[in-house]
Amino acid sequence: MDLDEYRDHLPPLLPPEDAHAASRLLLERRPVAHSDQDGGFWIVNRYADFVRVMQDSASYETGTRGVYVPTLPVDRPAMPPLEYNGPRHHKIKEVMSRYFSPKSLARFEDRFRGIIGGMIDEFAADGHCDLAQQLSKRYPAQIICEVLLGVSDPAEVRQLSRWVRELTYDMTRLEPAVLKASQAQWRDWCARLVQARRAEPQDDIVSQLLALDLDDAGERLDDGEIVGAIQLLLFAGFGTTSDATSNVVIRLIEEPGLEDLLRADPTKISIAIEETLRLDPPVTTRPRRPFDDVEFDGQTIPAGSRILCNYLAANLDPDEWDDPDAFRMDRKRNRAVTFGIGEHRCSGSHMARIELRIMVEELLKRVTDIRWAGDAHEERVSFLATVWRGVDSLPVVFTPLAPAAAVTAPAGSAG
Secondary structure, eight states: OOHHHHHTTOTTSOOGGGHHHHHHHHHHHOSEEEEOGGGOEEEEOSHHHHHHHHTOTTTEEOSSGGGSSSOOSSOOOOOTTTTOOHHHHHHHHHHHHHHTSHHHHHTTHHHHHHHHHHHHHHHHTTTEEEHIIIIITTHHHHHIIIIITOOOOHHHHHHHHHHHHHTTTTTTTSOHHHHHHHHHHHHHHHHHHHHHHHHSOOSSHHHHHHHOOSSSSSOOOOHHHHHHHHHHHHHIIIIIHHHHHHHHHHHHHHSTTHHHHHHHOGGGHHHHHHHHHHHSOSBOEEEEEESSOEEETTEEEOTTOOEEEEHHHHHTOTTTOSSTTSOOTTOSOOOOOTTOOGGGSOTTHHHHHHHHHHHHHHHHHHEEEEEEOTTOOOEEEEETTTEEEEEEEOEEEEEEOSOOSOOOOOTTOOO
């Protein structure tokens, strides 16, 4: 790929299958690059530069509508804590981090296992499935809704899935009027949930956010802020965790001997997941805007410019990893930035890792010899500049194993 040919295809227009090649090219020849697309923006690619920006929240704005690349076609509330800075960010992040801590999540592990195992049981005996549609896109949505939001109505979960899809995968395909209508309907649904939890608190994250005292003097989040936090949770669960699941299964198919290795030694599942997250991050960039002029690699980026921090390129930087393009189970360290870094690091990273580990464990209990269905392969989509390889379809065949011990979704689940 020639750099001049590539220049016009910087995100958001980069085809997803070209992402690795493009990131390698940028690291080699243009670690700090500029694109004239979408009104102009910069992209920072080296690991060290990525870390420098993401760890310096005092010097960079994040979260306002004008920062995003491409410009968002719909109005939506800010999504705390990801899009907040300062004391308000810290207070909200503290509440959510407690909820998402490994210790807190441990109480839900059996529930996660029941939901995931129950879904796999629905197709395991068939010897084939579309794993994206029948598992990857289903279980994170159900877990987010049931465990975090206290929502278990299957019809509501399906409707939420449709709204999230339209406002992510389909955002560049649908007319603005359709997108605006979906965003309005989704916002209204979230607002009704906030009102319901205000009237009758439950053991869920919405109730905890409603109870948050921002200044130790009784200041509370307003409804719009909590609606934004709910939408962030749903974007993360319905989108990024789903795509990470599909990427892990693709590695099981395409890495020789990996499935047998993990079945023989399940303690290595987490290593395989981390290496997959490094090579196949569902989120490719995060936007920032410097308050003052900044300099990278001798290049001055003016104050107020939009900057994309490139997760994928940072994860492939040869200054940080030996043999960066290879999937290796013997890496001594893996400081991938797939979940971000610094104070805006993803609050749900522990939950995502637990879900992915349980998914692999439960899948390998029930099936073996996972492979592509004939000539079929995954179907990928690209939307905006924030998710680079969304998996829409994953047709596979496999050999069913003897039924595992009864693993069923809990009563009232949305399966």
